[in-house]
Amino acid sequence: MKIAVCLKQVPSRDWQPRVNEARTWVRDAEATFEMNEPDAYALEEGLRLKERHGGEVVVCSAGPARVSQVVREALARGADRAIHVESDALAAADGAAVAGALADAMGGEAFDLVLTGLQSDDQGLAQVGVALAERLGMPHATIIMEVKVEDGALRVKRELEGGWFQWVAMPLPAVLTIQSGINQLRYATLKGIMAAKKKEIRKVEAAACASRQRIVNLYAPQKTKQTTMIGGSAAEAAAELVKRLRDEARAID
Amino acid sequence: MILVIAEQRDGQLNKASWEVVTAAQRLSARIGGAPVKVAVLGAAVTAAAGEMAGAAVAEVLAVEHPALEPYTADGFVGALEPLVASQAPDYVIVAHTYQARDFVPKLAARIDAALITDVVGLAEAEGRPAFTRLVFQGKLAADVLPEGKPPCLVTCQAGAFPADAAARGAAPAPVTTVAATLDPASIRQKPEAPFREARQAVDLSQAARIVAVGRGIREQDKLPMAEELAKLLGAELAASRPICDAGWLPPERQVGSSGQTVAPKLYLALGVSGAIQHAVGMKASKTIVAINKDAEAPIFEVADYGIVGDLFEVVPALIKELQKS
Numbered sequence: 001m002k003i004a005v006c007l008k009q010v011p012s013r014d015w016q017p018r019v020n021e022a023r024t025w026v027r028d029a030e031a032t033f034e035m036n037e038p039d040a041y042a043l044e045e046g047l048r049l050k051e052r053h054g055g056e057v058v059v060c061s062a063g064p065a066r067v068s069q070v071v072r073e074a075l076a077r078g079a080d081r082a083i084h085v086e087s088d089a090l091a092a093a094d095g096a097a098v099a100g101a102l103a104d105a106m107g108g109e110a111f112d113l114v115l116t117g118l119q120s121d122d123q124g125l126a127q128v129g130v131a132l133a134e135r136l137g138m139p140h141a142t143i144i145m146e147v148k149v150e151d152g153a154l155r156v157k158r159e160l161e162g163g164w165f166q167w168v169a170m171p172l173p174a175v176l177t178i179q180s181g182i183n184q185l186r187y188a189t190l191k192g193i194m195a196a197k198k199k200e201i202r203k204v205e206a207a208a209c210a211s212r213q214r215i216v217n218l219y220a221p222q223k224t225k226q227t228t229m230i231g232g233s234a235a236e237a238a239a240e241l242v243k244r245l246r247d248e249a250r251a252i253d
Numbered sequence: 254m255i256l257v258i259a260e261q262r263d264g265q266l267n268k269a270s271w272e273v274v275t276a277a278q279r280l281s282a283r284i285g286g287a288p289v290k291v292a293v294l295g296a297a298v299t300a301a302a303g304e305m306a307g308a309a310v311a312e313v314l315a316v317e318h319p320a321l322e323p324y325t326a327d328g329f330v331g332a333l334e335p336l337v338a339s340q341a342p343d344y345v346i347v348a349h350t351y352q353a354r355d356f357v358p359k360l361a362a363r364i365d366a367a368l369i370t371d372v373v374g375l376a377e378a379e380g381r382p383a384f385t386r387l388v389f390q391g392k393l394a395a396d397v398l399p400e401g402k403p404p405c406l407v408t409c410q411a412g413a414f415p416a417d418a419a420a421r422g423a424a425p426a427p428v429t430t431v432a433a434t435l436d437p438a439s440i441r442q443k444p445e446a447p448f449r450e451a452r453q454a455v456d457l458s459q460a461a462r463i464v465a466v467g468r469g470i471r472e473q474d475k476l477p478m479a480e481e482l483a484k485l486l487g488a489e490l491a492a493s494r495p496i497c498d499a500g501w502l503p504p505e506r507q508v509g510s511s512g513q514t515v516a517p518k519l520y521l522a523l524g525v526s527g528a529i530q531h532a533v534g535m536k537a538s539k540t541i542v543a544i545n546k547d548a549e550a551p552i553f554e555v556a557d558y559g560i561v562g563d564l565f566e567v568v569p570a571l572i573k574e575l576q577k578s
């Protein structure tokens with residue numbers, strides 16, 4: 001099976017985002033980056049499917065030159081090769097632009113299965129996987145928690161709201177957006193890191209990508225709730241909190 | 254015109270459908286009172302459409318086809334593409350549910366429209382409506398303008414627009430039944446009936462107090478500290494999704510949109526950032542305490558009491574304090 005896994009590089013979770021002068025994006029030159037978490041689960045699922053059914057795992061990433069960091073990491077974890085659609089404009093692009101750029105680069109590959117994370121930790125638009133399916137002319141299913149390949153067809157477990165699930169069958173080729181927690185992640189071994197150095201990263205130039213939306217103002221969200229903040233040393237804060245929970249909130253005895 | 258797409262299952266309307274009516278009415282007021290229409294899709298939806306007709310809207314469209322049930326993305330997009338073409342709305346508004354996540358981006362790609370997802374409010378920029386959404390895990394808010402030709406597709410976050418603020422009409426709105434043009438053979442997904450996993454061993458919704466741990470706990474080995482605090486408080490232990498994803502606690506202890514919804518007397522969140530998917534599951538708690546080292550963490554937005562600090566210092570101090578009495 002020829003499996004594509006789409007990966008995004010996003011600012012690290014513990015980076016405190018700061019807004020640029022124009023208030024249109026963050027100062028990402030100051031950021032540290034990591035693999036978008038649901039995409040890491042998509043990669044792991046791709047690697048497991050390859051182990052079960054054979055074939056290859058091709059990592060596809062759209063973004064500036066810096067995304068080669070997560071691409072290398074994916075190769076070190078076991079992906080066979082990579083396609084990097086390179087463009088600075090893709091860093092802050094919307095789902096339509098990213099899906100377009102990926103579809104152009106992936107179209108000729110005839111993948112059997114395309115996996116993406118369900119959304120990204122930066123803009124969180126939750127669009128790329130589904131829009132990519134439409135562009136590639138493939139059926140899709142979203143928020144997937146289990147993947148079975150049986151006789152050239154797919155049977156996947158879709159997460160629904162509030163603890164409900166649903167099995168959905170569909171033919172291959174198809175696109176799935178993967179939910180975090182579908183599997184347990186593996187980490188790169190030293191051997192994997194060494195092997196990754198020799199793996200192919202095909203660079204593709206992005207055609208002009210047109211986002212269909214534009215951030216015009218980026219700011220810290222307004223606070224609406226009156227939170228009683230308790231300060232002091234850990235011991236002082238703990239004493240004050242316990243007192244308030246007993247006497248004021250009556251939440252403990 | 255603003256077209257709302259309502260969501261129903263087995264004839265039951267999703268409450269979020271009323272929330273998006275509120276959003277559409279508020280947007281309409283900003284663009285000179287453009288008419289609002291509501292579409293309900295399914296095999297037989299006259300009852301649900303009749304219910305939506307109670308809203309102060311211009312028209313309700315009952316879009317029917319046997320192949321629209323059960324829901325599939327292919328079926329919905331197949332039916333909506335011609336509907337949107339004939340109705341020619343300026344905006345299409347849908348609740349940001351799991352179902353919307355599954356078909357709206359496909360519809361946007363099919364008709365080459367702008368799609369602004371998970372919107373929490375309306376703003377204005379350059380003399381036209383902008384849509385506010387949270388980015389970077391809720392740490393920042395962004396006002397976003399659509400680009401290009403209409404329609405602009407918008408999905409609204411659960412709870413962002415109050416359902417009970419939807420204006421009701423003096424008389425019911427007209428309901429028009431539309432036979433959807435849809436080729437059943439074009440539907441590639443074959444869904445089975447929804448189900449729940451085997452009965453859950455812990456029912457967190459019955460707990461009087463809950464101590465919830467998030468990724469701030471860092472290691473599984475640190476869980477006993479949270480357990481000890483929970484024991485002293487007479488609380489159940491719960492967690493954010495990443496803790497359950499990692500297998501550190503079983504899934505039935507997960508709170509949030511894909512876990513349990515709880516409303517205990519006390520909810521004490523340790524190293525939980527307060528992402529919307531977590532907050533919807535616990536914000537109805539009577540007293541919420543957040544301990545987080547990041548003063549900007551969204552959890553403080555729902556907390557009654559907050560301590561900005563390192564949980565590895567504050568929790569041992571709390572344990573000590575509770576042991577005193």
Ligand SMILES: Cc1cc2nc3c(=O)[nH]c(=O)nc-3n(C[C@H](O)[C@H](O)[C@H](O)COP(=O)(O)OP(=O)(O)OC[C@H]3O[C@@H](n4cnc5c(N)ncnc54)[C@H](O)[C@@H]3O)c2cc1C
Nearest residue numbers: 467468469493494509510511512524526530531546547564
């Ligand atoms: C469709 C969908 C469904 C989802 N369903 C759920 C759900 O049901 N439940 C759920 O919880 N999530 C759910 N999520 C995930 C959700 O979006 C967040 O990713 C998740 O809630 C974050 O978990 P967290 O707060 O533990 O981790 P993080 O967001 O990483 O936050 C960790 C926090 O710990 C703080 N911290 C770190 N170290 C310390 C320290 N030493 N002392 C004090 N504080 C510290 C940090 O400041 C940070 O705020 C869902 C996501 C999607 C897309």
